[in-house]
Amino acid sequence: MDEIATLIEPQIPGLRRYAVALLRDREAADDLVQDTLERALAAWPQRRRDGDLRAWLFTIQRNLFLAGLRRRGRAAPQAGPDVLDIVPDRSSDPAAGLGLRDLFAGLDALPEDQRSVLLLVAVEDMSYADAAAVLDIPLGTVMSRLSRARERMRSFVETGRIGLLRRVK
Amino acid sequence: MSGPDPRPVGEDDLHALIDERLDPQRRSLVEAWLAERPEQAARVAADRETRLRLRAGLDPIAREPIPARLRIANLQRRRQTSIWRPVAAAAVLCLALGGIGGWVTARGLGPAPVVSTMLSEPATQDAVAAFRTFVVEAAHPVEVRANEMPHLVSWLSQRLGRQLVAPDLRGLGLRLMGGRLLPAGSEQAALLMYDDDRGTRLTLYSRVGTAEGRTVFRFAREGDVAAFSWVDGGMAYVVTARTDEARLLAVAESVDAQVRGLPAPKGTTQERP
Numbered sequence: 077m078d079e080i081a082t083l084i085e086p087q088i089p090g091l092r093r094y095a096v097a098l099l100r101d102r103e104a105a106d107d108l109v110q111d112t113l114e115r116a117l118a119a120w121p122q123r124r125r126d127g128d129l130r131a132w133l134f135t136i137q138r139n140l141f142l143a144g145l146r147r148r149g150r151a152a153p154q155a156g157p158d159v160l161d162i163v164p165d166r167s168s169d170p171a172a173g174l175g176l177r178d179l180f181a182g183l184d185a186l187p188e189d190q191r192s193v194l195l196l197v198a199v200e201d202m203s204y205a206d207a208a209a210v211l212d213i214p215l216g217t218v219m220s221r222l223s224r225a226r227e228r229m230r231s232f233v234e235t236g237r238i239g240l241l242r243r244v245k
Numbered sequence: 246m247s248g249p250d251p252r253p254v255g256e257d258d259l260h261a262l263i264d265e266r267l268d269p270q271r272r273s274l275v276e277a278w279l280a281e282r283p284e285q286a287a288r289v290a291a292d293r294e295t296r297l298r299l300r301a302g303l304d305p306i307a308r309e310p311i312p313a314r315l316r317i318a319n320l321q322r323r324r325q326t327s328i329w330r331p332v333a334a335a336a337v338l339c340l341a342l343g344g345i346g347g348w349v350t351a352r353g354l355g356p357a358p359v360v361s362t363m364l365s366e367p368a369t370q371d372a373v374a375a376f377r378t379f380v381v382e383a384a385h386p387v388e389v390r391a392n393e394m395p396h397l398v399s400w401l402s403q404r405l406g407r408q409l410v411a412p413d414l415r416g417l418g419l420r421l422m423g424g425r426l427l428p429a430g431s432e433q434a435a436l437l438m439y440d441d442d443r444g445t446r447l448t449l450y451s452r453v454g455t456a457e458g459r460t461v462f463r464f465a466r467e468g469d470v471a472a473f474s475w476v477d478g479g480m481a482y483v484v485t486a487r488t489d490e491a492r493l494l495a496v497a498e499s500v501d502a503q504v505r506g507l508p509a510p511k512g513t514t515q516e517r518p
Contacts, residue, residue, distance in 0.1 A: 081317035088315055089307035096306050103466065106312060113320050176302045179295065197264055198296040199303055204266075219257050226260075226292045233295060 080120060084113065087133050090200055094134065097195050098141050100184070108144070112137040131206045138192060138210060145188070182232035190225035193218055254278045259285070263292050313491035314464075368429075369465050369474045372450035372483035375427055375436050376470060380446040387423030387438050397424050401435040407453060407480065412503040414439055417496055419447055447486035447493075449500055454481035462497050464490060473497040477505065 091112060095105035115136050116123075123132060183191055189211065196202040196210060197218075208218045250271050258275045261267045267275060279286040313319060379386055389397040394411065402409045404426050411421055419439040427434045427450075434452035441447075460476045471493050474483040482504070484497050 078318075080321075084317055085311065088311050089309070092309070092311075092315075093303050093307040097303055106315065109315055110320070113315060113317065117317070117320060176298060179298055179302065183299070194299075197260075199300050201264075219260065222260055223256060226263075226295070229295050230288065230291050233291065 080117070083129055084116065084133070087130050088113070090130070091133060091137055094195055094200060095137065095141075097183070097199065098138075098188075098191070100180070108137060108141060111140050115140065128206055128209070131202070131209045134196065134200070134202070134210045135212075142188070179229075179233070182229050185232065186225055186228055190221050190228070193221040194225040194229070197222060250274065259289055263289060263296055313489045316491070319491055366463065366465075366474055368450070368452060368454065368481040369463070369472055369483050371427075371429060371434065371452075372436075372448065372474070372485050373465075373467055373470055373472055375434075375450055376448045376472075376485040379425070379436065379438065380448065386446070388425035390423040391421040393423075394421075401426060404433050405435055405451075405453060409435055409451065410504050411437055412449065412500045414447075414496060414499060417492075417499060418442065419496070422446075445486065445488060447484065447488070447496060450483040450485065451504075452481055454479055462494065462501075464494075475501065477501065480504070 088109065091109045092105060095108045095112075096102060099105045099108060112133060116133055119136075123129075183194070186194070192211060193207060196207040197204065202210070204215055204218050204222075208215045211218065213221075254275050258267065258271065259279075262272060262275050262279075279289060389400065391397065391411075398409055398411050401424055411424070414421070418441045420441070422438045422440055424435060424437040427436055429452045432453055434450055437449040437451075439447045439449070454476050457479055458476070459478070462473045462475050465472045465474065469487050470485060471488060471490060472483055472485040473493055473496075474481065475497070476482070482497075482500065484493060484500060486493055486496070
């Protein structure tokens with residue numbers, strides 16, 4: 077297998093996971109990942125060799141996602157019904173408290189900058205420094221956004237209501 | 246590291262604890278700090294649980310195999326025809342808007358595949374509906390069987406008013422089963438069915454189109470059914486199957502070459518370097 081594929085392909089599962097979490101639609105998510113990979117291949121010769129490849133790919137993907145939002149003129153993508161099916165719903169388990177469906181509704185209610193920080197750090201296991209690079213913000217801003225994201229998710233889980241959070245449209 | 250970290254516990258420590266990014270020494274210090282502060286500890290516990298449930302919920306996606314269309318080798322192959330992409334996008338848009346006027350890309354070059362999730366093109370909708378109706382048919386999947394090949398081709402050609410070709414897809418492991426005639430508005434459409442050794446069935450739907458010229462391959466998916474459609478020489482073509490995109494694209498390329506009287510591309514796209 078060629079070198080580019082060997083380097084990039086291990087990152088594709090994470091890129092797809094992040095895309096689904098952002099878009100909540102499987103086809104649209106894979107379209108986004110495909111756009112990301114096409115951009116990456118086109119820009120490959122200009123890539124900084126010392127930079128982190130994963131952070132670079134996630135940066136491209138998030139920028140494309142934001143560009144797509146601006147084009148469509150809306151900030152909160154609606155959850156497609158199909159994406160919820162792939163997420164096991166444990167709402168029937170009393171110990172689980174809110175079902176995952178609701179947890180994702182809480183995630184969707186976050187402003188995009190907070191949602192991305194939370195996803196990159198908590199789900200993608202990115203270091204705070206790499207998340208800062210992807211989001212192009214200082215490390216301190218990563219920490220404060222992460223705080224706000226967790227605070228909102230916590231209050232959402234406690235109250236179980238989206239209505240208490242202002243949904244960003 | 247020598248000696249305990251003397252810095253007091255901060256909020257960044259709490260996040261790092263939740264995200265499992267603290268070294269063991271700092272971690273026990275932060276945990277000891279939390280043990281005396283039940284309110285803070287409860288917050289951390291709640292954040293931790295949210296994190297774990299988000300991960301568990303999203304993790305199945307990262308464990309899925311990589312779809313064919315996201316394989317770097319496939320993307321690189323498509324990039325070689327990427328100069329056609331702007332034309333391709335325009336052609337898709339034009340077709341989606343009702344197919345007024347065709348967009349001619351250079352003849353002799355295969356159309357660049359364009360991935361689209363739209364099932365908006367009527368020929369594709371009809372082709373997928375026909376696929377769903379007839380591939381499940383055990384007794385009468387086709388009206389005319391392939392052993393009556395000359396009759397099959399001349400009959401369908403006569404009804405459509407165009408000379409049709411029944412592409413040979415044996416190089417791709419697909420045998421022609423036969424075909425049937427379908428209504429398509431005021432016109433007719435021809436449906437050819439193929440199958441492979443594992444019983445996977447594939448259909449080639451063709452009908453006289455309103456658009457002249459030549460469009461790119463358009464990909465569409467409806468549930469587990471995938472389709473590539475294109476227009477060439479006043480005909481609309483749709484290949485449909487429950488298979489991966491790479492294999493279906495190889496079929497589309499082979500069909501396209503054969504209906505234009507060109508030699509079929511050798512092998513499948515997956516076997517190409």
